[in-house]
Amino acid sequence: xxxxxxxxxHMVVAVDGPSGSGKSSISKKSAEQMGLSFLDxxxxxxxxxxxxxxxELDHEDQIQPKLIKEYxxxxxxxxxxVEKVVVNNEDITRxxxxxxxxxxxxxxxxxxKVREFLVKKQRELVELAGQRIVVEGRDIGSVVxxxxxxxxxxxxxxxxxxxxxxxxxxxDEKLVLESQKIRDSLDTNRSVSPLIIPENAVVLxxxxxxxxxxxxxxxxxxxx
Ligand code: DC
Numbered sequence: 017x018x019x020x021x022x023x024x025x026h027m028v029v030a031v032d033g034p035s036g037s038g039k040s041s042i043s044k045k046s047a048e049q050m051g052l053s054f055l056d057x058x059x060x061x062x063x064x065x066x067x068x069x070x071x072e073l074d075h076e077d078q079i080q081p082k083l084i085k086e087y088x089x090x091x092x093x094x095x096x097x098v099e100k101v102v103v104n105n106e107d108i109t110r111x112x113x114x115x116x117x118x119x120x121x122x123x124x125x126x127x128x129k130v131r132e133f134l135v136k137k138q139r140e141l142v143e144l145a146g147q148r149i150v151v152e153g154r155d156i157g158s159v160v161x162x163x164x165x166x167x168x169x170x171x172x173x174x175x176x177x178x179x180x181x182x183x184x185x186x187x188d189e190k191l192v193l194e195s196q197k198i199r200d201s202l203d204t205n206r207s208v209s210p211l212i213i214p215e216n217a218v219v220l221x222x223x224x225x226x227x228x229x230x231x232x233x234x235x236x237x238x239x240x
Contacts (some may be wrong), residue, residue, distance in 0.1 A: 157214030
């Protein structure tokens with residue numbers, strides 16, 4: 017475990033960045049190595065999307081915070097070594113990564129009522145982790161945790177991100193690049209909580225770094 021993270025009473029690390037930048041796996045591994053909890057907030061948006069699709073809720077007026085609070089019981093692992101998402105006692109860890117959810121999630125993530133509900137839950141989970149946690153998403157340093165101890169913006173060139181995703185999913189690089197551009201544009205141009213580089217964030221561009229080098233750089237940043 018890193019010395020600075022073990023001696024600080026609280027260690028909240030906010031990580032943001034575009035899809036395909038490797039931010040999820042880099043943050044998770046770094047959290048594990050530093051003995052911190054880890055929260056993947058994208059998985060929470062995916063879980064709510066899965067729930068809305070299942071229950072045919074597709075209009076923002078159908079998604080009242082009171083209603084979600086009552087019927088959407090979300091449990092998500094904050095252990096960096098355990099990936100698990102449960103909704104209403106159903107394990108949906110695998111389902112939230114499927115195409116149906118992936119193609120619909122940007123629409124739900126752009127709804128202010130959805131964000132209001134999930135941001136509150138994210139802050140509660142940070143407390144539950146005793147404020148010793150790496151939280152990863154798109155609006156973490158800017159909206160969810162503006163007072164985080166460290167803010168990191170993980171990114172890579174469009175081509176590097178598309179290439180990695182194409183290899184992971186065994187798909188055509190050009191097609192991946194196209195759909196990536198659409199998702200980047202939805203995430204950065206939406207009116208509520210768009211993806212931005214938060215003030216005071218350190219930019220970790222890993223276009224020419226491998227996974228282990230990226231984790232080393234991450235840990236170096238939060239050990240400063
Ligand atoms: O990181 P991901 O691909 O699993 O995220 C899924 C979607 O949720 C993506 O469209 C971005 C959105 N998201 C968001 O708007 N805010 C967050 N804090 C995390 C994810």
